[in-house]
Amino acid sequence: MVIVMGPEATQVDIESVVTVVQAAGVEAFVSRGVRRTIVGLVGDVTQLDAAGLRGMGGVRDVMRVSTPYKLVSRENHPERSTVHVGGVPIGPDTVTLIAGPCAVETPGQTLDAALMARAAGATLLRGGAFKPRTSPYAFQGLGERGLRILADVREETGLPIVTEVVDAQDVELVASYADMLQVGTRNAQNFALLQAVGAAGRPVMLKRGMNATIEEWLMAAEYIAQRGNLDIVLCERGIRTFETATRNTLDVSAVPVAQRLSHLPVIVDPSHSGGRRDLVLPLTRAAIAVGADGVIIDVHPQPELALCDGPQALIDGDLEELAGVMRDLPALLGKSAAVAQPA
Amino acid sequence: MVIVMGPEATQVDIESVVTVVQAAGVEAFVSRGVRRTIVGLVGDVTQLDAAGLRGMGGVRDVMRVSTPYKLVSRENHPERSTVHVGGVPIGPDTVTLIAGPCAVETPGQTLDAALMARAAGATLLRGGAFKPRTSPYAFQGLGERGLRILADVREETGLPIVTEVVDAQDVELVASYADMLQVGTRNAQNFALLQAVGAAGRPVMLKRGMNATIEEWLMAAEYIAQRGNLDIVLCERGIRTFETATRNTLDVSAVPVAQRLSHLPVIVDPSHSGGRRDLVLPLTRAAIAVGADGVIIDVHPQPELALCDGPQALIDGDLEELAGVMRDLPALLGKSAAVAQPA
Amino acid sequence: MVIVMGPEATQVDIESVVTVVQAAGVEAFVSRGVRRTIVGLVGDVTQLDAAGLRGMGGVRDVMRVSTPYKLVSRENHPERSTVHVGGVPIGPDTVTLIAGPCAVETPGQTLDAALMARAAGATLLRGGAFKPRTSPYAFQGLGERGLRILADVREETGLPIVTEVVDAQDVELVASYADMLQVGTRNAQNFALLQAVGAAGRPVMLKRGMNATIEEWLMAAEYIAQRGNLDIVLCERGIRTFETATRNTLDVSAVPVAQRLSHLPVIVDPSHSGGRRDLVLPLTRAAIAVGADGVIIDVHPQPELALCDGPQALIDGDLEELAGVMRDLPALLGKSAAVAQPA
Amino acid sequence: MVIVMGPEATQVDIESVVTVVQAAGVEAFVSRGVRRTIVGLVGDVTQLDAAGLRGMGGVRDVMRVSTPYKLVSRENHPERSTVHVGGVPIGPDTVTLIAGPCAVETPGQTLDAALMARAAGATLLRGGAFKPRTSPYAFQGLGERGLRILADVREETGLPIVTEVVDAQDVELVASYADMLQVGTRNAQNFALLQAVGAAGRPVMLKRGMNATIEEWLMAAEYIAQRGNLDIVLCERGIRTFETATRNTLDVSAVPVAQRLSHLPVIVDPSHSGGRRDLVLPLTRAAIAVGADGVIIDVHPQPELALCDGPQALIDGDLEELAGVMRDLPALLGKSAAVAQPA
Secondary structure: OOOEEEOOOOHHHHHHHHHHHHHHOEEEEEEEEOOOOOEEEEOOOOHHHHHHHOOOOOOOEEEOOOOOOOOOOOOOOOOOOOEEEEEEEOOEEEEEEEEOOOOOOOHHHHHHHHHHHOOOOOEEEEEEEOOOOOOOOOOOOHHHHHHHHHHHHHHHOOOOEEEEEOOOHHHHHHHHHOOOEOOOOOHOOHHHHHHHHOOOOOEEEEEEOOOOOOOHHHHHHHHHHOOOOEEEEEEEEEEEEEOOOOOOEEOOOOHHHHHEEEOOEEEEEEHHHHHHHHHHHHHEEEEEHOOOOOOEEEOOOOOOHOOOOOHOOOOOHHHHHHHHHHHHHHOOOOOEEEOOOOO | EEEOOOOOHHHHHHHHHHHHHHHOOOOEEEEEOOOOOOOOOEEEEOOOOOHHOOHHHOOOOOOOOOOOOOOOOOOOOOOOEEEEOOEEEOOOOOOEEEEEEEEOOHHHHHHHHHHHHHOOOOOOEOOOOOOHHHHHHHOOOHHHHHHHHHHHHHHHOOOOOEEEEEOHHHHHHHHHHHHEEEEEEHHOOOHHHHHHHHOOOOOEEEEOOOOHHHHHHHHHHHHHHHOOOOOOEEEEEOOOOOOOOOEOOOOOHHHHHHHHEEEEOHHHHHHHHHOOOHHHHHHHHHHHHOOOEEEEEEOOOOOHHHHOHHHHHHHHHHHHHHHHHHHHHHHHHOEEEOOOOOO | EEEEOOOOOOOHHHEEEEEHHHHHOOOEEEEEEOOOEEEEEEHHHHHOOOOHHOOOOOEEEOOOOOOOOOEEEOOOOOOOEEEEEOEEEEEOOOEEEEEEOOEEEHHHHHHHHHHHHHHOOOOEEEEEEEOOOOOOOOOOOOHHHHHHHHHHHHHHHHHHHHHOOOOOHHHHHHHHHEEEEOOOOOHOOOHHHHHHHOOOOOEEEEEEEOOOOHHHHHHHHHHHHHHOOOOOEEOOEEEOOOOOOOOOOOOOOOHHHHHHOOOOOEEEOOOHOOOOHHHHHHHHHHHHHOOOOOOEEOOOHHHHOOOOOOOHHHHHHHHHHHHHHHHHHHOOOOOOOOOOOOO | EEEEEOOOOOOHHHHHHHHHHHHOOOOOEEEEOOOOOOEEOOHHHHOOOHHHHHOHHHHEEEEOOOOOOOEEEEOOOOOOOEEEOOEEEEEEOEEEEEEEEEOOOOOOHHHHHHHHHOOOOOOEEEEOOOOOOOOOOOOOOOOHHHHHHHHHHHHHHOOOOEEEEOOOOHHHHHHHHHHHHEEHHHHHOOOOHHHHHHOOOEEEEEOOOOOHHHHHHHHHHHHHHHHHOEEEEEEOOEOOOOOOOOOEEOOOOOHHHHHHHHHEEEEOHHHHOOOOHHHHHHHHHHHHHHHOOOEEEEOOHHHHHHOOOOOOEOHHHHHHHHHHHHHHHHHOOEEOOOOOOOO
């Protein structure tokens, strides 16, 4: 971190800054110039608050130099990682299709959705048993009953399960059924939950907070990694902007940017970012073309009856087109569709 | 809710929409016009996903009519509410000053900060024992030891305590010490936590999510209210925008807007929104002038040694000015500074 | 437009709303319900200010029904349009590559860039002679001298020219050289300029304002169309969000959304949205994959010497990869790379 | 400007960066560290594009040190400025009330609005003759006829005039009538217009672009100042965010931040930021309390008949309250309401 003092900074201003810095256990080196003085910092600057330093007398600017995350950074781990979920790889050589219903409602609906997903090329099954909903009056999921349905459908179809956990207290329960734990956008800074999934012994899919910068997203991943779990897949799912034509704005640029900064795989959720069925296939193509390591898509046998996000779910006709995309597009990028690897 | 069909909508499009609506247990009334057909909805539309409906064939627009929150709405509760915290009112007739250190560090630092706060006119003490931090390498708070320090300082100063809880599992513990539970901006959609504080039998201060619309903020409050707790104070603390000169953008308009929509008191946090000490007093004046029912401010006896957000904390000289603001400004709005009421 | 009155609305409130509406020459139909009254509007509601109506006594909500643009809307023109620029089509059947230097600097640099562009498959040449720059101390372009260089390079390479105009007073001059006029993101609501290019008798490329909603973008196009010019190509170039890792956030979803709402072709600028060379090819692939009718890309023979946006310009090695994308990707979407059509 | 190279940066990477920097006429000083190399820049770095540099091989970060504006910066002009408009001061010692109709419609309406404004304490009259409107179908103003009405009303009331100019070609005409030229939010980066008003010999009110950072706003002011005109008043009028409850989000923090960075006066427009009449008075109080040097407010004798933004205009009852605010609130900040000074 570098602190730039303005020409009006007094000796007392400079000493105050040095005191603050040293109080946080960081070394401060003062370089005096003709018009400006620069204070260079060495040590663990994570305790320091740049915005606050900026408000101190005489300070012109505060600039951070090092990345604030370490375990998930590509700096110390130049090779991009592959995460395996029930034998299915998610990583730089493949495009993984994860699909299934937004919410588990009944055994029949879940099985039908899983079969649709598998026919379209999916090798992992998504499905929510615990649903975080903006309104307390909306359907909140079936809970453990939903997890049992997912387990039965895995048995029947052979598809490993990805499912969300919304509370640290439920992590153990969900991990006892799931092949991969999902942390949703609303919990992207629920640090108790991040630490709990970090300790659960399962791969984790970490959705980007709808208001999180890429750096904050990687910091959230660092919370998980700190507990010893590096099997993390990042999932871009749209950010909140002023545009209201789509539910959120899919930030496709975040895929190559995150892949450059971190060794973790990065996938995209085209269903929740747009919130509209007519956008799912175009955004899926864009995601794969930009270099995503996979996509996660809502499907539903009867979207008009879905209890959650039905109208964004793909239906039969779309799925043939999706199968075509999965067959043709990855090859253009030197990748292949991901399939389960023999144990 | 009203669904507007475009001129190109077919009979099948209209029937599909009606099917989706009825599947959610909502009645649908179809009005055919020369160029457009409108589907009016009656019933609990909270299960319906407007963005999704918008993606269906023939749909031009979807417009919500009723407010999606009920218990916290002013519609059924026209009088604005006053919440009492250890005898101190927060409500429409007063301006309540809550102040204290961002984080509890030591007994001495906490007591000194509390005495500074009280001298400036504060009648409630803030202080964090559990700190949600973006970086896993930053100071995370003293936990229960911090709560005990707060309780001791309350004993010494007579100031009731406001303190944050970050995990549903800790609610009972924190509630056993605190006079008011705070839910922070990063947990504004941590629904498990909202439900837990709703059941804890303590007044709650609910910070606005930094990416939450006013409506989503009120929906989060509804989660708390649903568990039987209407002693909720809303706290505007800045939203995330493209501007980087301040940590967040304080949305002062949200105060009168939320007060018009909800009967709950609304206060402002000028310390965390700006993130800079030089902005705290100007933003405090703006908050009171716009009609806020209180403000919550960071103070620290030695900000240069603070373990968290030190450089935004007010220091001695500022506090005299703050005391002046609290003495003169509320009167201009027909209010008075809030003091503890005799039991 | 529909105005929803709250249950507290008085007869006087309702009549005030009707008066405002009728004053704008719009008919108002009042439907009284048990709890709510709805005022339906028929006529040209463009004079009415929804936000303002929302502030009137008793008003709960204001909802717009009709699209506020007509000439560029797909509603009355269901076939998607193709715009021809010097014989080169931009439209639904093709992917058009427009490339060239951000700014015209010298004859040699412009010719070299044009040859690089052509070799990569470009059939239109971009290049700025008038540059709108955030800083008054930055290079502002060569003006008419730049236009003459472009015309010479067109002569030499056969590539028609796309170039920006930044002031209504310059439109005639620029139109005397250019095959297509570009309106930049900072002028997306410079209505005098929009009207002037609408009357200039040349196809127009209209960049989306970096803070414009898709609806506002189409309204800006409507300003051009109103002057009798429907040869308009929309260009998505990134919107401003809280994310700072990229210069702007490319909103790929805007491509299919705008194509659904308007019959105009929609292209993408991957160079200016990301502002980083390493993102140009991934974003180009994403743009074509999402269905864009073309892309516009910065190239420069020596980016390290460029006077404007050099470091985002593609260089030789990248261009081979770009040529490969243009060869393989459009076919996957049932399109072909656009080439000039014989007169 | 400082460029930080990553540990993976090669000698060639470093030399490329130095070449780019030197090509822009800037000196580059390379400091090699154990893990990182830092390139310090001295000279006019305004030609350099930080985002672009960030994309170059080996570059980890690019940080700007100097402010990119000079004439409007407080660095070289520590005293805050006062601008006089027809004898009325706008500056640090006063709070100036500017009021009048959003649009000039008729002589009677304009005179009535001016009298209302004056009665409430206004000493400058606002009123638009040229209106930039999002929709081409909305009322665009009376043009020169409107300017003549304003001049007549100035004659009658003694109030100097503030009016908007939307096109560089109209500057001379508007300046021949107006006491102060206004540049609106949609033209905040219309550089031709900024330069033209800079040369017009009249004080200028520069509204912040609804998507402009504070730095870009000051850069726009620098365009005006460069033409020799330092009589510039900055006007905060709300920025675009994700919140839809208000038309824009008033960024009150921008007032003290801009006052710290620039010597120019800063005022606030509470009418257009909120877009709702019920927010105008609360936001006016907030603006004055945060330290604004003035406010500009819409009034209309019959808002229900206004051709532009009527429903946000204050009416008679509000004006008494406004007069009270102007009487009592400035004094609390050690200021007084601004009045015309004898010539």
